[in-house]
Ligand SMILES: Nc1ncnc2c1ncn2[C@@H]1O[C@H](COP(=O)(O)OP(=O)(O)O)[C@@H](O)[C@H]1O
């Protein structure tokens with residue numbers, strides 16, 4: 001059981017190619033991290049897997065437990081078990097957080113089946129409490145007026161409520177102070193289990209001190225250029241991305 | 255009960271006079287004004303699109319049709335309508351009308367003790383004639399519908415009268431239902447609220463049809479907000495999709511008073527909605543809110559005036575329209591600040607959400623600022639569903655269609671959120687959700 005990305009080539013619709021033959025396999029129960037310089041295509045990769053309409057896949061496949069999800073709509077992919085925690089969570093004016101998450105839960109039920117409101121709120125409050133999100137946030141419009149940290153916690157809350165089998169977390173650490181980072185990381189760690197595979201995208205190694213990955217990949221120029229254990233993150237931290245680029249240039253000219 | 259002989263079209267005004275209930279018993283001021291309104295209605299020309307207040311209007315919808323003043327509703331139907339009159343769970347009182355006849359009424363016993371008057375207009379005309387005469391249709395029509403207000407004045411026989419004495423605060427909302435049954439019939443619902451100094455009250459008006467038949471409604475509201483008083487009023491216009499509706503609201507606010515007027519516009523084929531807020535005393539405030547769902551061939555023609563006549567007055571208008579199919583909306587909003595109304599704040603925002611390439615939203619803002627030292631802003635925007643919002647929702651598993659509906663709900667809910675009373679707000683949200691169901 002895994003999320004497999006095979007030789008993925010993708011571009012902005014009618015525009016520039018961003019992913020250039022990307023390969024990755026995220027097994028259930030494991031945490032993979034992707035690191036890479038700004039603009040290397042990390043967010044694009046996550047959005048393409050989730051089905052963002054700005055991008056088109058020119059070749060390759062994304063297999064979720066063996067099924068190619070590329071022909072599916074974004075919502076069908078999510079219901080198939082995929083979750084994306086956005087780098088920039090979107091504000092939805094006038095729609096309360098509780099109703100939004102509820103609609104997402106309802107979408108997973110069979111036609112005619114109704115969500116049990118009492119159970120739902122019980123579960124929602126429990127998850128909010130552990131993420132230290134005030135309960136008043138149920139009535140607030142989705143992400144509207146939330147601070148950076150509140151938005152990220154809200155993403156983790158949604159992940160907890162939707163129980164995906166594969167979760168991609170795009171820079172869930174960016175914009176967080178150390179306390180917020182610890183809360184978010186604890187929330188993510190609480191969801192680590194043999195039932196879920198995670199892809200943690202980050203620019204900095206700091207997050208990986210709190211969410212220890214099994215595997216670390218480096219994404220440069222739309223391709224995975226290096227894969228190793230957690231020590232790779234520390235190496236990148238001390239040497240910077242230029243080290244990888246230089247390394248790549250050398251091996252290319254060799 | 256009167257014999258049910260079919261009445262001629264209402265534009266033949268004789269029939270309207272005949273139709274008045276026991277005309278002899280009505281107070282003289284009322285019958286006199288009625289007679290002059292009848293002549294005024296006949297004398298005033300039908301509006302044309304050349305009239306400033308009827309630009310872009312579809313006047314075809316207003317061509318004289320064979321509407322007759324509504325006849326009483328059969329008792330079985332009355333039972334059904336009463337059973338369907340489900341509004342606010344805990345209201346302090348309610349009035350239910352069908353075809354301008356009272357079906358049911360109740361008033362919280364505690365409320366009566368406070369001196370609050372809550373009764374059908376037909377009763378108030380007898381029991382509180384003098385009080386009523388001071389407020390009833392005292393604001394002249396300034397937004398284009400003088401002819402139709404004359405028609406209303408000449409034809410009105412029923413409605414709600416709410417009087418809140420000085421210093422009395424009514425915590426639970428009051429509500430009235432106006433049903434329209436039969437076909438080819440016209441009703442003339444009236445709502446009059448008088449809130450004396452320092453009082454506070456919330457009222458909800460429901461306008462609903464018994465069937466899909468083609469009918470007409472020509473209603474008027476008078477909201478009088480006394481010094482330091484607070485009036486929160488909601489109109490839920492949910493007529494059948496075949497109904498031609500004209501509705502004019504006049505709010506006057508005395509010093510330090512505050513009015514909130516919210517229209518949830520859902521029904522009707524053609525709806526002309528006029529709303530005037532006149533800020534008469536220093537420190538007066540008016541919030542003018544409307545949320546409109548327009549689909550199929552529905553048209554909502556909304557005209558507003560924020561009329562600042564005193565210093566340090568405040569008005570804030572937010573009108574939102576969600577348009578599906580071939581629907582059409584117009585919002586023409588004028589802000590007028592009189593020379594003496596310095597230190598005034600007047601805001602106006604119109605937002606249109608276009609959900610179909612065939613829909614048409616028109617925004618016509620206007621400013622007439624005659625005072626110095628004024629903060630004024632107005633703006634209208636028209637847009638579609640935001641692609642990033644849609645993707646975000648879909649990424650949570652919510653199908654596109656549900657996401658569209660949820661985003662549209664949120665768009666309009668921003669207006670409902672502005673209404674101060676939570677019970678009413680939740681009921682409005684429920685009504686809006688039901689209206690969007692199927693889209
Ligand atoms: N919708 C888009 N239109 C045009 N360019 C885009 C679009 N999305 C991404 N890009 C470009 O693709 C590259 C990768 O972006 P992104 O995936 O956001 O990088 P990262 O997340 O690694 O910082 C950048 O050069 C960015 O400008």
Ligand SMILES: [Mg+2]
Nearest residue numbers: 042043087171
């Ligand atoms: Mg990024």
